[in-house]
Amino acid sequence: MREMRCRKSVADLYAVMYPLLDQFADYIALERGLSQHTRAAYRSDLLQFMDHLKRQKITSINDVRHQHILAFLMAERDRDLSTRTLARRLVAIKVFMRFLQQEGLLNEDAAAAMDSPRLWKRLPETLSLEEVDRLLAAPDPNTHRGCRDRAWLELLYGTGLRVSELAHLRVTDLHRQEAYLRCVGKGDKERVVPYGKRAQYALDEYLTYHRDVLLNNQDCDVLFITNRGRGFSRQGLWKLIKLYARQANIKQNVTPHTLRHSFASHLLAHGAQLRVIQEMLGHADIATTQIYTHVDQTRLKSIHKQFHPRA
Numbered sequence: 001m002r003e004m005r006c007r008k009s010v011a012d013l014y015a016v017m018y019p020l021l022d023q024f025a026d027y028i029a030l031e032r033g034l035s036q037h038t039r040a041a042y043r044s045d046l047l048q049f050m051d052h053l054k055r056q057k058i059t060s061i062n063d064v065r066h067q068h069i070l071a072f073l074m075a076e077r078d079r080d081l082s083t084r085t086l087a088r089r090l091v092a093i094k095v096f097m098r099f100l101q102q103e104g105l106l107n108e109d110a111a112a113a114m115d116s117p118r119l120w121k122r123l124p125e126t127l128s129l130e131e132v133d134r135l136l137a138a139p140d141p142n143t144h145r146g147c148r149d150r151a152w153l154e155l156l157y158g159t160g161l162r163v164s165e166l167a168h169l170r171v172t173d174l175h176r177q178e179a180y181l182r183c184v185g186k187g188d189k190e191r192v193v194p195y196g197k198r199a200q201y202a203l204d205e206y207l208t209y210h211r212d213v214l215l216n217n218q219d220c221d222v223l224f225i226t227n228r229g230r231g232f233s234r235q236g237l238w239k240l241i242k243l244y245a246r247q248a249n250i251k252q253n254v255t256p257h258t259l260r261h262s263f264a265s266h267l268l269a270h271g272a273q274l275r276v277i278q279e280m281l282g283h284a285d286i287a288t289t290q291i292y293t294h295v296d297q298t299r300l301k302s303i304h305k306q307f308h309p310r311a
């Protein structure tokens with residue numbers, strides 16, 4: 001009986017709400033001068049939102065809270081809707097709830113203080129340590145090309161370089177004895193990035209035994225060269241990394257940027273400071289680097305548990 005009453009109250013709510021959408025359409029046409037196309041888009045957005053509230057068994061518009069709207073937007077994002085569409089969905093909800101408040105039908109506007117999804121960022125995909133090991137072991141070490149590819153993969157993961165920065169590296173950019181390199185990033189900004197022993201060993205192997213063979217007596221100062229003795233294009237490196245990801249049986253979509261994300265996330269997970277990671281990645285604003293704090297949720301939970309007085 002209780003379930004029947006709940007279904008009836010939900011049905012009653014939407015019997016009231018759906019006709020209000022027509023009044024709302026008139027309101028945004030007359031008061032805000034929105035086009036027919038925008039009015040139709042807002043109506044579609046609100047119908048989706050109403051369906052979400054119905055599934056949540058919300059029985060009154062005054063029961064709608066911030067978390068219901070956020071859950072709706074997150075569910076829509078999980079359907080791979082664009083940030084632009086999510087932003088429009090929230091604007092439609094904001095304007096509709098403001099309209100209901102003006103009409104005396106809504107006590108509190110739960111959407112008023114919500115940020116636009118345009119400010120949201122998708123969390124970057126990263127590889128696990130085991131997946132990185134498989135990827136970096138995929139090139140054949142018994143060939144010149146395999147040793148070259150292992151060297152640039154180790155360097156890409158060991159420094160977090162962008163693929164364009166890797167493609168433009170010159171031999172003279174390496175300081176092999178000190179194990180660091182200089183690269184020019186976005187905005188023609190130069191930065192210094194260290195690399196570890198694995199990358200150092202792979203680079204020494206490549207430069208000592210394999211690069212001259214691939215050069216085949218040609219003159220080229222680019223660090224990583226193709227079988228024709230020329231520098232790689234960005235697309236060429238992308239194709240190779242996808243090939244090795246398939247060979248390593250990695251299911252997710254792997255790009256050179258995946259290794260950059262993994263570099264940053266793994267550094268953070270092992271205690272590196274965010275400012276240091278920002279400097280190595282070449283981010284102009286630390287807000288860009290802060291996205292990696294959302295990737296490593298386990299570390300954040302452990303820090304909270306360790307230091308918060310009520311954890």
